[in-house]
Amino acid sequence: MKLTGAQILVECLRKEGVDLIFGYPGGKVISIYDALFREDFNHIITRHEQGAVHAADGYARATGRPGVCLATSGPGATNLVTGLATAHMDSVPIVAFTGQVPTSLLGRDTFQEADITGITMPITKHNYLVRNVADLPRVIKEAFHIATTGRPGPVLIDLPNDVCDSKVKFSYPEKVSLPGYKPTYSGNFKQIKSMASAMQHAKRPVLYVGGGVTISGAEQELLELAEKTQIPVTTTLMGMAAFPSAHRLALGMLGMHGTVAANYGVTECDLLIAVGARFDDRVTGKVETFAPEAKIIQVDIDPAEIGKNIPVAIPIVGDLKQVLTELLPLVSEGRRDKWLKQVDEWKERYPLTYENNNSHIPPQAVVKALSEITGGDAVICTEVGQHQMWAAQFYKFSKTRSFLTSGGLGTMGYGLPAAIGAQIGMGDRMVINIAGDGSLQMNIQELATIVAYKLPVKIILLNNGYLGMVRQWQEHFYEKRYSGTVLQNPDFIKLAESFGIKGFILKDQEKIYSLLEEALATDGPVLVDCRINPEENVLPMVPPNGALNRMMGVVEK
Amino acid sequence: MRHTLAILVVNQPGVMARIAGLYSRRGYNINSIAVGVTEDPKVSRITLVVEAEAANELEQITKQLYKLIDVIKISDITLDDAVGRELALIKVKSTAVNRSEILQIVDIFRAKIVDVSRGAVIIEVTGEQDKVEAILSLLKPYGVVEIARTGKVALVRSAVSHR
Numbered sequence: 087m088k089l090t091g092a093q094i095l096v097e098c099l100r101k102e103g104v105d106l107i108f109g110y111p112g113g114k115v116i117s118i119y120d121a122l123f124r125e126d127f128n129h130i131i132t133r134h135e136q137g138a139v140h141a142a143d144g145y146a147r148a149t150g151r152p153g154v155c156l157a158t159s160g161p162g163a164t165n166l167v168t169g170l171a172t173a174h175m176d177s178v179p180i181v182a183f184t185g186q187v188p189t190s191l192l193g194r195d196t197f198q199e200a201d202i203t204g205i206t207m208p209i210t211k212h213n214y215l216v217r218n219v220a221d222l223p224r225v226i227k228e229a230f231h232i233a234t235t236g237r238p239g240p241v242l243i244d245l246p247n248d249v250c251d252s253k254v255k256f257s258y259p260e261k262v263s264l265p266g267y268k269p270t271y272s273g274n275f276k277q278i279k280s281m282a283s284a285m286q287h288a289k290r291p292v293l294y295v296g297g298g299v300t301i302s303g304a305e306q307e308l309l310e311l312a313e314k315t316q317i318p319v320t321t322t323l324m325g326m327a328a329f330p331s332a333h334r335l336a337l338g339m340l341g342m343h344g345t346v347a348a349n350y351g352v353t354e355c356d357l358l359i360a361v362g363a364r365f366d367d368r369v370t371g372k373v374e375t376f377a378p379e380a381k382i383i384q385v386d387i388d389p390a391e392i393g394k395n396i397p398v399a400i401p402i403v404g405d406l407k408q409v410l411t412e413l414l415p416l417v418s419e420g421r422r423d424k425w426l427k428q429v430d431e432w433k434e435r436y437p438l439t440y441e442n443n444n445s446h447i448p449p450q451a452v453v454k455a456l457s458e459i460t461g462g463d464a465v466i467c468t469e470v471g472q473h474q475m476w477a478a479q480f481y482k483f484s485k486t487r488s489f490l491t492s493g494g495l496g497t498m499g500y501g502l503p504a505a506i507g508a509q510i511g512m513g514d515r516m517v518i519n520i521a522g523d524g525s526l527q528m529n530i531q532e533l534a535t536i537v538a539y540k541l542p543v544k545i546i547l548l549n550n551g552y553l554g555m556v557r558q559w560q561e562h563f564y565e566k567r568y569s570g571t572v573l574q575n576p577d578f579i580k581l582a583e584s585f586g587i588k589g590f591i592l593k594d595q596e597k598i599y600s601l602l603e604e605a606l607a608t609d610g611p612v613l614v615d616c617r618i619n620p621e622e623n624v625l626p627m628v629p630p631n632g633a634l635n636r637m638m639g640v641v642e643k
Numbered sequence: 644m645r646h647t648l649a650i651l652v653v654n655q656p657g658v659m660a661r662i663a664g665l666y667s668r669r670g671y672n673i674n675s676i677a678v679g680v681t682e683d684p685k686v687s688r689i690t691l692v693v694e695a696e697a698a699n700e701l702e703q704i705t706k707q708l709y710k711l712i713d714v715i716k717i718s719d720i721t722l723d724d725a726v727g728r729e730l731a732l733i734k735v736k737s738t739a740v741n742r743s744e745i746l747q748i749v750d751i752f753r754a755k756i757v758d759v760s761r762g763a764v765i766i767e768v769t770g771e772q773d774k775v776e777a778i779l780s781l782l783k784p785y786g787v788v789e790i791a792r793t794g795k796v797a798l799v800r801s802a803v804s805h806r
Contacts, residue, residue, distance in 0.1 A: 207661060208668055212712040215657075232712060266653060266715040390706035393699065 091219040091250040092121035098226040101258045104154050108138040112158020114185030117250045133531035135162050137503040139169025143178050144504030147490045149511040152179040152234050159185040160198030170240045171209040175494025179238035181229050188248040203244050211239030219252045224259050231262045236269030237388040273404030280400050281383050282416035288357035290425045291317045297324030298362015305486045307410035315420040318429050320348035322363050324493040327483040341369040342628045343475045346436035349634040352377050360384040362406050365395040375633035385409050438479050439641050446619035449548045453480035455598050464516040465508050469501040469525025472554035475624040477520045499528025509541040518544045523575050524553040533585040536611045545613040550620040558623045582613035592616040646721045650689040653713040661711050675794030690796045727797035731775045733766045736786035752778045
């Protein structure tokens, strides 16, 4: 039977096991919307295309399945750009469809035409402009394959509307043929043996865990490895939920706003085992002083990440789950009493802490309360800034795929739409968006989506009336010249209520627990406006391009 | 150091844009780039001449190129026994008086005169880059009007295909 391009799109989504799509209509995708309507395909309409792509991203990060989004040509397509770049930096599988002007009008500056394949070339794993409907099934098959295998990432498919309207006999290819795309999954066994031997001989080893562990689904193997060898574990922002925060071997996050134990541990270790982590500048600080005494092992599925920023002694290209599974029998049970004693002493002496001496709410106390009330079991989404760091520092994650945050690109406005995708993907699990007042306003329109789909997202707004992270840098490095960082904010409670979301205001320290408990127990979405200490800083802090063990704001217990 | 990379890519629109874009955004330098379809019409061969100082830099360039879905194979043939050629068309001012001098230079370099018009000749020369540079410098005094140069193309000597 002959189908139109639009019908083929819907059929292909079904073949790929996709059961919902986030999107926003427009002139060049009407026929796709018509096919979605006629096929009764589950479609979530956001209030902005950026909301759709972040929601698809949140859905993908929370569920591990690819997120799919749809936007019209021109401005619809360009509104996806930030979301695609966000997903690209954090290796999130997304397939994005965009409408396009008809092939006959391409390149003529037609109404709502934008060269979206050209624009997104550097921020997608791959992209396609489909010129012939006969290519569409193959392209969609390839797109899902590329997005979800190897190091995942976003793939964009640009669909001129004549391609959507013309008909062809439909058959979905069984296999893909991509001669230039063959990810390496199994690690070199000789290298894995060297890795085991290096781990055996190390006196002061540290596991440095990134988002790759979650992507590979290697959380259990990592836990077994750490426990068997008694090696302490530090995580990057992307790796936070991959290892239980409350575990005895957990050092917490490393890097710019990392814990003292993690940063001292990395600085003094003699073996650093990087698993699914990419030595980002926010992690390493000054490269020359990073892990100066350590032999470095790096396991990653992306060969280009190995040795990119830091020279590596034992590189292993492969899928983490496979590599760790092969490694486990090769390492013997370790005892590292002396090293663990040292690590424990750092943890004991320099815990993450905060002052609690004025009339304002300490933001850290809010996150800590959320952590305790939910038992570390909620899916936490964040925007970007101070609140994001406090969330990473003070929430004790107990489950994987529970921390959805824009790590690489640092996209303000990510959290609210990501929470939509996560809530839809996770059903009954509690989804909390920890937000700042600056970030929340970047995609505030998505409050309407939350209400429209009756999503019980809990928004915890850490409201300081500033763009707090920039303000903090201005305080430390620009003599408190608060240029452009003082916000005049709306009344968030009234705002929430106008969308149909119940609002709470938290001003009183005594009520942190009781009010948060009440808010989290409320049916449906809520927004809690927490009036936090306006000039609270995220500490400790490694100044930009500083050495990890030279931290500001370290408080000794 | 200057490296010659032989890259096989899927013959598709946009491949050159992907490669050139990757180079510019990662801050690498391309000296020359030449592209053409191979014996297999689905595959194109790109010969890329690049500057890379540290060994690590070339490794990064190669790995980043491999991440492009359309890139099939990359070989650094700088140190291989390979034949490399570029082609230049050089339009030189020429009068009846000096034409024979120019012809002599052309002969020495085993170049060809491919067009003669009133007041100018077009010379076609192929060879390694230094040969092209050498003939150019000898022709300069006569007045070079215009030049068109290809990038370098190269193949490794041996009976096997480097696919």
